[in-house]
Amino acid sequence: MAQKQFTLEDLNFGGTNYKNMTPGDRTLLWWGDRLVHVEASACYTVNPSNGKESLLLTAADLNRSIEAAGGDETATLQGAVSFPYPDQPLVLVTGTKAYTLYNFKTRRVECRIAKTGNEQAASWNAKSRILACVTGDNLYVGGKQLTTDGSRDIVYGQSVHRNEWGIDGGLFWSPDGKLLVYYRMDQSMVTDYPEVNIPEVDDSTHRIATPAPEKYPMAGQASHKVTILVYNTASGRSVQLQAGDPTDRYFTNVAWSPDSKTIYVFELNRDQNDCRLVSYDATTGGKIAELYRETDPKYVEPLHPIVFLPWNADQFILQSQKDGYNHLYLMDKSGHEIKQLTSGKWVVEQLVGFNPQHQSVIIASNELNPLQRNLFAVDLNTGRRTLLGSDTGWHTPALSASGRYLVDKYQAPDVxxxxxxVNVDNGRKLAYYDAPDPWAGYTVPTYECGTIKAADGVTPLYYRMVKPAHFDPAKKYPTVVYVYGGPHAHNVDAGWHWRSRSWETYMAQRGYVLFILDNRGSENRGRDFEQATYRQLGQEEMKDQMKGVEFLRTLPYVDTTRLGVHGWSFGGFMTISLMTNYPDVFKVGVAGGPVIDWKWYEVMYGERYMDTPQSNPEGYAKTSLLPKAKDLKGKLQIIIGYNDPTVVPQHALTFLKACIEAGTQPDFFTYPGQGHNMRGHQSVHLHERITQYFDDYLKPLK
Structure with a gap:
C-alpha cells in the first residue's frame, strides 16, 4: 500500500488538517491533589494510582446553572476552566462574557462577574474574589475605576519593558487578595513608529489607509518610565513604591512576601550590568532594604521572581547564573545567602514547585544532557537530587497543590x-497516556542529531539533519540551512523528531536535506555560551554556522553548489548576514522579518546585547547589513508583516533601498495587516511561498 504524502495543510499550524497531524494530548489540571482531565463537554477526576476516570462535572449542567443565574452565554470547558480552591468543589470558568464560579456539587453559580468585552488585561483573585482589569486603557478593580489618564501614552496594568526579563503581565495580587500591585508605564516621551493599516479587500467604506503608530524606543533613544503602585481594596487608595527616579531604569520580577506585607522587585540600570533586589513596604510604598546585588562586565538578566519556601516564610529561593549557569540559591529574607542549592555545568530551566513534606524543590534541568529537560526533586537540607520520571526526552511538568503528585508530559525523538x-514521595510513576503516531501511514523523512565543534575549536554544538524518506547516499541533494541563532531560543532538543519544524518535513519530502545548528549565543548552555556574541551580534554566530557548512562539505550527498539558508526574525538577520558575508557559499536565501541594523531595534533587547550605538559604534557598524547590500550575489527573498511591531518595516525597506543604490536585486513580499509572524491560514500561504522560492532557484540542477 502506497504511503501518503504530506501537504502544508497537514503540516503548517494554519492548515486545515494540522490539528489531526499533531501528537495527541490531554488537558490536565490539578484540583488540589486531585487530577482533572478536561474535555470540551465534561471534566473527569483521574485516580493517580490506577488512572481510572470518574465524571466530575459537565458543560450541560454548567450552562443550565449559568442560564438560571441570568447568563446568556454557552460556556465550554476546555481551555476555559481552573480549580482555584484545592479543598472546595468550585471551578472558575472564564467565558466570553463573564467569569463564573460554579459549585459542581450543588450545581449552582456562586459568583459571576461580567466582562467588558474588550479587556486589555485581567486578573481574578481567588481569596477576595475581586477582578482587576484594564479596559479602555484604564484600570478597574472590583468594578471601581482607579485611573482616568490611561491612554497609549500612559499604560496601566499591562506588560512593560516590551516583555523582557520574563515580564508577561502587569497585575500582581497579594497572597491574601487585599492588595494589588500594578505597573504604570509612561511612554509619552517615546518616539512613535508610523505603522499604517490599509483597508481590507472587501471594505467598501474606507478608501484611505489609516495611521497605526507604535511606541517604539530604539537603541540609544529615549525609553519609557515605569513606576509601580499598590492598591488597597479596603482603603480604596493607591501608593507608589518609592523607588526613585525611573528614568533609564527597569523594574521586573515583582514578588510578594507570604504575609502580604512586603513587595520585592528586581531593579536594573539601563546598561543592564547592575541588578538589585529591593524590598518595599506594601502599606506605605517605602523602601525597606536592598537585599541582593549582582553585577557583570557584560550584562545581568534576571528572569525569575524570588519564591518563598512554603514551610519557612523567612527564606526564599533566588535564581542566578552568577557562577556561569542558572542555579538556585537559598536566601534568608534579609538577603543573606544561606547556600547554593544546585551547581554544575548545566542549567536549571524551571522551578516547578515544592514538596513541603520532604522539604524539597522540584526543578526541570538539562543536567543529564544539554538536549534534554528532565525533572528532579532537590532536598533543601542535603542538596541531593532525585530524578523524577524518565531519564530521556524533554519533559513539561505540572505539580499538585501539596507537591505530592506530578503530571509529567514528555516527548523523545521517537515518542x-x-x-x-508521578508520585513525588516515592518516585513511582503511572503511565497515563501514550499518543499514537499521527503520521502513521505517511512517508516520513529521517531525523538525525549530532555534534560538531564551534569556531572556538572547543565548544560542542548540536545539530539536526532531516533527510528525504527514500534517501540515497549516492545522490547529491540540494540542502537548506535553517537558522535562528539568537538569544532565548534553541532549535535542537530531545523532543519528537529532535524538535524538527514541520516545514522541514515538507521540504525533505520535496527532495531537500535540511540542516539546523544551534550556534553559540542560543539558550540553555550557560552564561559564557550566551555572552560570546556580546556587542557583535551575528559575528560569532556566523562563524559557528560556517563550521556547519564545513561539516556539510564532508558529506558526499550534500550538493554544496546548491546550498540555501532560511530563518525568521533573528534568523532573518542571520540569513542575510550569511548571504552577504559568504556570497559564494549560499545560492538562495529567504529572510523573514529580518533585523538589518541593530540601531533600529528596541532599547531593552538591543542594548543588552549591543550596548548603545553611542557607546559601541564599531559593533553597530560591523553588524549592520546596509553596507553589505552591495555583496549580495545569490537569490534572496525578504518577507515581512507590513504591520510588524517587533522588527519594524524600516529594517527591510531600508535594506531594499541600499540594494537599489548598490545595483543588487533581492525579491520582496509583504503581508498587509500582519505582525512579526503570520497568523492563521496566511501561514500556509507564507510557507508555500518560501518553498516555491527554493524550488525555483535552488532545486533545479545546473
Missing part, C-alpha cells in the same frame, strides 16, 4: 507524547 503521573 510523540507520553504522560506519566
Amino acid at each position: 510523540p507524547r507520553h504522560i506519566d503521573i
Whole structure:
C-alpha cells in the first residue's frame, strides 16, 4: 500500500488538517491533589494510582446553572476552566462574557462577574474574589475605576519593558487578595513608529489607509518610565513604591512576601550590568532594604521572581547564573545567602514547585544532557537530587497543590507524547497516556542529531539533519540551512523528531536535506555560551554556522553548489548576514522579518546585547547589513508583516533601498495587516511561498 504524502495543510499550524497531524494530548489540571482531565463537554477526576476516570462535572449542567443565574452565554470547558480552591468543589470558568464560579456539587453559580468585552488585561483573585482589569486603557478593580489618564501614552496594568526579563503581565495580587500591585508605564516621551493599516479587500467604506503608530524606543533613544503602585481594596487608595527616579531604569520580577506585607522587585540600570533586589513596604510604598546585588562586565538578566519556601516564610529561593549557569540559591529574607542549592555545568530551566513534606524543590534541568529537560526533586537540607520520571526526552511538568503528585508530559525523538503521573514521595510513576503516531501511514523523512565543534575549536554544538524518506547516499541533494541563532531560543532538543519544524518535513519530502545548528549565543548552555556574541551580534554566530557548512562539505550527498539558508526574525538577520558575508557559499536565501541594523531595534533587547550605538559604534557598524547590500550575489527573498511591531518595516525597506543604490536585486513580499509572524491560514500561504522560492532557484540542477 502506497504511503501518503504530506501537504502544508497537514503540516503548517494554519492548515486545515494540522490539528489531526499533531501528537495527541490531554488537558490536565490539578484540583488540589486531585487530577482533572478536561474535555470540551465534561471534566473527569483521574485516580493517580490506577488512572481510572470518574465524571466530575459537565458543560450541560454548567450552562443550565449559568442560564438560571441570568447568563446568556454557552460556556465550554476546555481551555476555559481552573480549580482555584484545592479543598472546595468550585471551578472558575472564564467565558466570553463573564467569569463564573460554579459549585459542581450543588450545581449552582456562586459568583459571576461580567466582562467588558474588550479587556486589555485581567486578573481574578481567588481569596477576595475581586477582578482587576484594564479596559479602555484604564484600570478597574472590583468594578471601581482607579485611573482616568490611561491612554497609549500612559499604560496601566499591562506588560512593560516590551516583555523582557520574563515580564508577561502587569497585575500582581497579594497572597491574601487585599492588595494589588500594578505597573504604570509612561511612554509619552517615546518616539512613535508610523505603522499604517490599509483597508481590507472587501471594505467598501474606507478608501484611505489609516495611521497605526507604535511606541517604539530604539537603541540609544529615549525609553519609557515605569513606576509601580499598590492598591488597597479596603482603603480604596493607591501608593507608589518609592523607588526613585525611573528614568533609564527597569523594574521586573515583582514578588510578594507570604504575609502580604512586603513587595520585592528586581531593579536594573539601563546598561543592564547592575541588578538589585529591593524590598518595599506594601502599606506605605517605602523602601525597606536592598537585599541582593549582582553585577557583570557584560550584562545581568534576571528572569525569575524570588519564591518563598512554603514551610519557612523567612527564606526564599533566588535564581542566578552568577557562577556561569542558572542555579538556585537559598536566601534568608534579609538577603543573606544561606547556600547554593544546585551547581554544575548545566542549567536549571524551571522551578516547578515544592514538596513541603520532604522539604524539597522540584526543578526541570538539562543536567543529564544539554538536549534534554528532565525533572528532579532537590532536598533543601542535603542538596541531593532525585530524578523524577524518565531519564530521556524533554519533559513539561505540572505539580499538585501539596507537591505530592506530578503530571509529567514528555516527548523523545521517537515518542510523540507520553504522560506519566508521578508520585513525588516515592518516585513511582503511572503511565497515563501514550499518543499514537499521527503520521502513521505517511512517508516520513529521517531525523538525525549530532555534534560538531564551534569556531572556538572547543565548544560542542548540536545539530539536526532531516533527510528525504527514500534517501540515497549516492545522490547529491540540494540542502537548506535553517537558522535562528539568537538569544532565548534553541532549535535542537530531545523532543519528537529532535524538535524538527514541520516545514522541514515538507521540504525533505520535496527532495531537500535540511540542516539546523544551534550556534553559540542560543539558550540553555550557560552564561559564557550566551555572552560570546556580546556587542557583535551575528559575528560569532556566523562563524559557528560556517563550521556547519564545513561539516556539510564532508558529506558526499550534500550538493554544496546548491546550498540555501532560511530563518525568521533573528534568523532573518542571520540569513542575510550569511548571504552577504559568504556570497559564494549560499545560492538562495529567504529572510523573514529580518533585523538589518541593530540601531533600529528596541532599547531593552538591543542594548543588552549591543550596548548603545553611542557607546559601541564599531559593533553597530560591523553588524549592520546596509553596507553589505552591495555583496549580495545569490537569490534572496525578504518577507515581512507590513504591520510588524517587533522588527519594524524600516529594517527591510531600508535594506531594499541600499540594494537599489548598490545595483543588487533581492525579491520582496509583504503581508498587509500582519505582525512579526503570520497568523492563521496566511501561514500556509507564507510557507508555500518560501518553498516555491527554493524550488525555483535552488532545486533545479545546473
